[in-house]
Structures are given as structure tokens and as C-alpha cells.
Amino acid sequence: MTAARPALSRRLRLMGAAISIGAATVLSSVPAFARGPEGIADTAEKVIDAVVNISTSQNVEAKGGGGAMPQLPPGSPFEEFFDDFFKNRRGPGGSKGGDKGGDFQPRKTNSLGSGFIVDAAGVVVTNNHVIADADEINVILNDGTKVKAEVVGVDKKTDLAVLKFKPPKPLTAVKFGDSDKLRLGEWVIAIGNPFSLGGSVTAGIVSAKNRDISQGPYDSYIQTDASINRGNSGGPLFNLDGEVVGVNTLIISPTGGSIGLGFAVPSKTVAGVVDQLQKFGELRRGWLGVRIQQVTDEIADSLNIKPARGALVAGVDDKGPAKPAGIEPGDVVVKFDGKDVKDPKDLSRIVADTAVGKEVEVVVIRKGNEETRKVTLGRLEDNDKVQQVNAKPKDDTAEKPVTQKALGLDLAALSKDLRTKYKIKDSVKGVIVTGVDNNSDAAEKRLSAGDVIVEVAQEAVSNAADIKKRVDQLKKDGKKSVLLLVSNGDGELRFVALGVQ
CATH class of the missing domain: 2.30.42.10 (PDZ domain)
Structure with a gap:
């Protein structure tokens, strides 16, 4: 037994060496893989002339008295320095900040973003927020040529805009790819103007698709870890075939810089919006x-x-x-x-x-x-106004209605007094809620006094007894929940499911 130990030790040492060699081989391959596919440079070279910088200016009123602060593009490395300097210096009269006691004077503010050419006739796509409220828009080509541009149309709901300018020379245009065909982990390239550093190329992968981050009614973003920063807005996201698969629109970041959470509007959405803006100058949904x-x-x-x-x-x-x-x-x-x-x-x-x-x-x-x-x-008619829910005033002087309890709710027949108290339209029919048990499922589902129950389990109800009868029957049938059709005072309906057991 003892004689076998040296041989075993030698075998273990050899195995350890083999494992070490294998590990070294794996580790040595990681840096090469981390650089990404070899085609990135070729793709970037092919499309970079189609990517433009968007420069805008806007006249705004500002207080005078402290000297004019240099106009720096948002995100510029010197922006914070000059901001602190001019805000904290003493202006005329010894007042700190230099903006007290001065007159309102017009001044220009500048901002920079990105865009890309989709038609050699001089058609550019960018984000609406890049050019919103601008008095003057300029397109800066990759070689530095600066040309004035005009707005063809904008769509606020998808944050997209189409511009047009007169080409000073032959242009390079890019085509839209099919964003639906993107796969998770697929390599993509972002080109734009981050922090005023035009022509910047970054690469990453598709981290997720169809992201809804509550930015608009049609959210379906491509998420990528390709570095996107301030100034990249409106720039293209390319696949390795040089096709535009998205428009870089926003980032999530506690610092203002890229942390690998960038979001792009998918090309399938962009292509449709651009087509309509070119045809009609507006969206017809x-x-x-x-x-x-x-x-x-x-x-x-x-x-x-x-x-x-x-x-x-x-x-x-x-x-x-x-x-x-x-x-x-x-x-x-x-x-x-x-x-x-x-x-x-x-x-x-x-x-x-x-x-x-x-x-x-x-x-x-x-x-x-x-x-x-x-x-x-x-x-669809555009309507950006937010509908306000009617307030339900308290009226302690009104006669107390006869109520019945069910599902953690106090229920009563819709009388004239209750319609007046809770501002219920005459067209609304059903059973009114006059109170809600704070510890009930109904409270968790945000039912409140003044709501009107129109249907229970898809059957109309006219009094509290109807509701109790339907709920009792559902319990006997072994149902776990009951579906209510609920109306507010204006007649707007919603469905609410409450537990019955």
C-alpha cells in the first residue's frame, strides 16, 4: 500500500500540471474573444460616412450681469467646470453668482446629438428630443462639412424626427435591417457623437429585446451594452452587415455616463415612422x-x-x-x-x-x-392631454344610504343623492360602492367609494342582492375569484378580479 503512494503522488502532480495547462489555454483565449468579431472594423469603415452630428441652437432669455458663459455642448468635459465658475463668481455690485440684479437678455444655447443619412438626397433620421424647440439645425458630415437642415416631420410618441438638407457633395446612405431577426447576444455597433466626440464607434451585444421601460405608449426597445452616452442620441445601431437595426435613444445611468444599459428604437418601428413622415409630414396611426x-x-x-x-x-x-x-x-x-x-x-x-x-x-x-x-x-387622433379622475367630494350631510356588504365592499342602490354626491353620470347603471374594507382584496385592487359595479361574472347587476347572490353561487361552484366590471363616474370601465374564498 505504501509503495503505491509515490506513484499516486506523481500521477496527481501530472494531472495538476495538465489541468493548469488546460486552464491557461482557456484563459489565453478569453482576451482574443473579448475583442469581438473581426468584421467590426470593416463594417464601421463602410458606414461611418453616413453617420452625422446634429448641431442645434435656440434663443432663450437669460439674466445678464455676470458675463456670458461659454456655450458648451451638454456632456462636454468642461461643462461642469465653467458652470461652477460662472454661477459662483461675483458679478457687478458684489452679488454672488453674477445673475442678480441684471436684465433679461437673449442668448443662444447649443446642443449636439447624432443622426444618420437614409437617402443620398439628404434625408437624415435622428431623435425628436435632439432637435426639439431648435431655432436652427445644422448637419455636420463626417468630414466636418456643416449644412443647414430643416425638419420634415417629428413623432413625439416614438421620439423620432426626419430632417432634410441640400447635399453639398455625393452622400453615403445606409439601409434599415430587420430588427425582428436580431438575436440575444448578437454583436451590434453604435456610432455617434458622445460628449461632442464625433465619429465614435463602440461595440457590444443585444442584451434584450422588446423592453418596455415606460417611456411611451409604444415602448419596445432593443437593450444593448454597447457604450452609449450623451450625444449618442439619434445615432444608429448597426448589425455586422452594416444595416441600421435601431436608433440609440436613451440610457439608464445614475452617473450620466454609460453603465451598459442603452436602449434603441427598433428599425421595424423607425422605418414605418420615417416612411410616414416623408409622405405626410406626420404620423397616421x-x-x-x-x-x-x-x-x-x-x-x-x-x-x-x-x-x-x-x-x-x-x-x-x-x-x-x-x-x-x-x-x-x-x-x-x-x-x-x-x-x-x-x-x-x-x-x-x-x-x-x-x-x-x-x-x-x-x-x-x-x-x-x-x-x-x-x-x-x-x-388615431393625437391627444397628449392626461385625463384627470374626477374628485369624489365628501358630503356628510347627505342621507346615509341602505348598504349591504359583499367582497369587502359596502354596496348600495344608485339613488339620486348618491349620483350627486359622487358625480355619477345618468348613463352609468349598476350598484355603487360606498365603502371599502381596508384589509380586503378590494382595497388592494384600488376599488373606492364612488365606483359603480356594472357586471358580476359578465352579468349585469342592479342591486346589492344581485351581487351577493352571484358571489355565493361562485363560491358553491368552487371558483377562486369573481370578475367585476367597474365604472367610474364618467362611465369609463375597467375589469377587476376579486378573491371569493
Whole structure:
């Protein structure tokens, strides 16, 4: 036994050496791989002349008295230094800051961004926020040539803009690729004007697709770890074939610099917007005329939909295209114009991208069965006004209504006094909520006094007894939740699923 030990030790030492050699081989290959594919340089060289800098200026009123601060592009390394210097220096009269006691004087502010040429006739795509409110816009070509540009059209909802300028020489234009074909981990290249350093090339991978970061109604960003910084806005994101697959629009960063969380509008969206802006100077989006909400697991269980999917129709516009097509509140849209609808955002994007006036098939689930409806789309009118929820004033002098409890709610018949107290329109029918148990599921789902229950389990109700009867029956049937159709005072509907056990 003892004689075998030296041989075993020698074998272990040899194995250790072999493992060390193997590890060294693996480690030595990492730096070479980390540089990325060899094609990056070739691609960048091919497309860089199509990438431009966007310079804008705007006249603003500013207080005089402390001397003019040099106009530096946002993100410039010297911006913070000059900002501190001019704000903290003493101006005339000894006042600190130099801006007290002075007169308002017009001055120019400058900013820089990025863009790219999509037509050799001088058509440029950039972000709307790069050129918003600008009095003058200039396009700076890769060789330094500076040309004045004008706005063809903008779309605030996707933060895109199209510019046009007169080419001083033959231009290089780039084409859009198919962003839907991007794969996670695929290499991409960002070219732009970060911190005023024009013609900067960075590379990274596609970190995620279809990101919704609550920046707009049609969020579906490409996430990338390619370095994107201030000044990159409006610049292109390329695949290795030199096709534009996105427009770099924003970053998430606590410092203002790149931490590997950059977001680009996908080319599929950009191409459609650019086409319409060139044709019409504005966006003409499709309109279905419904209000929709998420199909939660509880709502899906109540509607016998497995798995939870689609967009739940909470309301139908009386003047919209969905009304004559027979789409009703409670329908769940699972397919639109041949495209699957996974959630409400999907439906919003698909409808908006569909041509106005086109007849499409809409597949809905109604009471557990699939039905197909044909709808001719209308045009969505832009409305940036936010609808305010009517306040529900307290009126302690009104006669206390007769109430009944169910589902953690105090329920009462809709009387004239209650309509007046909670500002309920005459067109709203159902049972009014006069109180909510703070520890109930209803409170968690944000039901409140003044809400009106219109339907329970897709059946209309007119009094509290109807609701209690329906809930008791669902309990006997072993249901875990009940689906309520709830209206506010203005008649706007939403669905709420509450636990019944």
C-alpha cells in the first residue's frame, strides 16, 4: 500500500500540471474573444460616412450681469467646470453668482446629438428630443462639412424626427435591417457623437429585446451594452452587415455616463415612422376604438382563459370602429390582423402600425369561445392631454344610504343623492360602492367609494342582492375569484378580479 503512494503522488502532480495547462489555454483565449468579431472594423469603415452630428441652437432669455458663459455642448468635459465658475463668481455690485440684479437678455444655447443619412438626397433620421424647440439645425458630415437642415416631420410618441438638407457633395446612405431577426447576444455597433466626440464607434451585444421601460405608449426597445452616452442620441445601431437595426435613444445611468444599459428604437418601428413622415409630414396611426387592460392570472381564471394572454377590452368607444364590428367589453383580443397579441402593449403597437382604413380580422375570446370579427380601422387622433379622475367630494350631510356588504365592499342602490354626491353620470347603471374594507382584496385592487359595479361574472347587476347572490353561487361552484366590471363616474370601465374564498 505504501509503495503505491509515490506513484499516486506523481500521477496527481501530472494531472495538476495538465489541468493548469488546460486552464491557461482557456484563459489565453478569453482576451482574443473579448475583442469581438473581426468584421467590426470593416463594417464601421463602410458606414461611418453616413453617420452625422446634429448641431442645434435656440434663443432663450437669460439674466445678464455676470458675463456670458461659454456655450458648451451638454456632456462636454468642461461643462461642469465653467458652470461652477460662472454661477459662483461675483458679478457687478458684489452679488454672488453674477445673475442678480441684471436684465433679461437673449442668448443662444447649443446642443449636439447624432443622426444618420437614409437617402443620398439628404434625408437624415435622428431623435425628436435632439432637435426639439431648435431655432436652427445644422448637419455636420463626417468630414466636418456643416449644412443647414430643416425638419420634415417629428413623432413625439416614438421620439423620432426626419430632417432634410441640400447635399453639398455625393452622400453615403445606409439601409434599415430587420430588427425582428436580431438575436440575444448578437454583436451590434453604435456610432455617434458622445460628449461632442464625433465619429465614435463602440461595440457590444443585444442584451434584450422588446423592453418596455415606460417611456411611451409604444415602448419596445432593443437593450444593448454597447457604450452609449450623451450625444449618442439619434445615432444608429448597426448589425455586422452594416444595416441600421435601431436608433440609440436613451440610457439608464445614475452617473450620466454609460453603465451598459442603452436602449434603441427598433428599425421595424423607425422605418414605418420615417416612411410616414416623408409622405405626410406626420404620423397616421390606426385606431380600434377600445380601452384595454392587462389579463391578470385572476382575470384569466375568471374568464376560463389558459394561459393568461391577450388584451382585455374594458370599454368600447361609441364612435369607434370596434363598435359596429361587434366587439364588446369583456372580450379578450388574442390575435389582430394575423399577429398574436400577448398583452395590451402588443395590441397598441400592432394597431398603431396598421394602415388607416384597412379591414382586419380580430380574434377575441368571449365567454370561453374564440370568435372572429372584421374591423375597418379608423385614424388615431393625437391627444397628449392626461385625463384627470374626477374628485369624489365628501358630503356628510347627505342621507346615509341602505348598504349591504359583499367582497369587502359596502354596496348600495344608485339613488339620486348618491349620483350627486359622487358625480355619477345618468348613463352609468349598476350598484355603487360606498365603502371599502381596508384589509380586503378590494382595497388592494384600488376599488373606492364612488365606483359603480356594472357586471358580476359578465352579468349585469342592479342591486346589492344581485351581487351577493352571484358571489355565493361562485363560491358553491368552487371558483377562486369573481370578475367585476367597474365604472367610474364618467362611465369609463375597467375589469377587476376579486378573491371569493
